[in-house]
Amino acid sequence: MQRVHVAVGVILDPQQNILLTRRHGHVHQGGLWEFPGGKVEPGESLATALARELREELDIAPERSSPLLAIHHDYGDKSVLLDVHVVWQFSGEPRGLEGQPLAWVPVAELQDYAFPAANEPIIPAIRELLG
Numbered sequence: 001m002q003r004v005h006v007a008v009g010v011i012l013d014p015q016q017n018i019l020l021t022r023r024h025g026h027v028h029q030g031g032l033w034e035f036p037g038g039k040v041e042p043g044e045s046l047a048t049a050l051a052r053e054l055r056e057e058l059d060i061a062p063e064r065s066s067p068l069l070a071i072h073h074d075y076g077d078k079s080v081l082l083d084v085h086v087v088w089q090f091s092g093e094p095r096g097l098e099g100q101p102l103a104w105v106p107v108a109e110l111q112d113y114a115f116p117a118a119n120e121p122i123i124p125a126i127r128e129l130l131g
């Protein structure tokens with residue numbers, strides 16, 4: 001089975017809204033909302049992978065981040081290890097460079113968005129962190 005290591009960012013704005021993007025319909029877990037990020041390449045650190053993915057997907061650069069949690073999940077066709085980091089500060093103005101829709105969402109409204117199954121522990125962890 002395919003195993004993928006993924007660097008994922010919970011990106012906050014100064015009002016503590018969280019940046020979500022919607023996955024394209026044709027890809028794995030397509031049509032669902034996600035936290036931006038992507039696969040860690042061989043030899044790459046998590047910080048480097050996260051910075052590269054946020055540059056490629058959103059044209060922003062993380063300036064301050066900290067680990068939130070790591071999640072193993074088996075989708076059957078694919079198993080993922082999501083290394084989730086909170087991005088407290090970034091430079092640049094996020095744009096969907098891959099044409100993906102963006103939304104800035106208050107913590108209290110995250111529950112209204114449909115996420116991939118692996119993401120289940122992320123919202124409780126954000127609530128605990130931000131209160």
Ligand SMILES: Nc1nc2c([nH]c(=O)n2[C@@H]2O[C@H](COP(=O)(O)OP(=O)(O)OP(=O)(O)O)[C@@H](O)[C@H]2O)c(=O)[nH]1
Nearest residue numbers: 004006008028029034035036037038039080116118119
């Ligand atoms: N970015 C991201 N990926 C997630 C989340 N939850 C989750 O299960 N994944 C899974 O993690 C895997 C890798 O993420 P990705 O598709 O963003 O990888 P990537 O940016 O490198 O894209 P690529 O497929 O073009 O190389 C996918 O199978 C995706 O379904 C999430 O919240 N954010």
Ligand SMILES: [Mg+2]
Nearest residue numbers: 036037038039
């Ligand atoms: Mg991605």
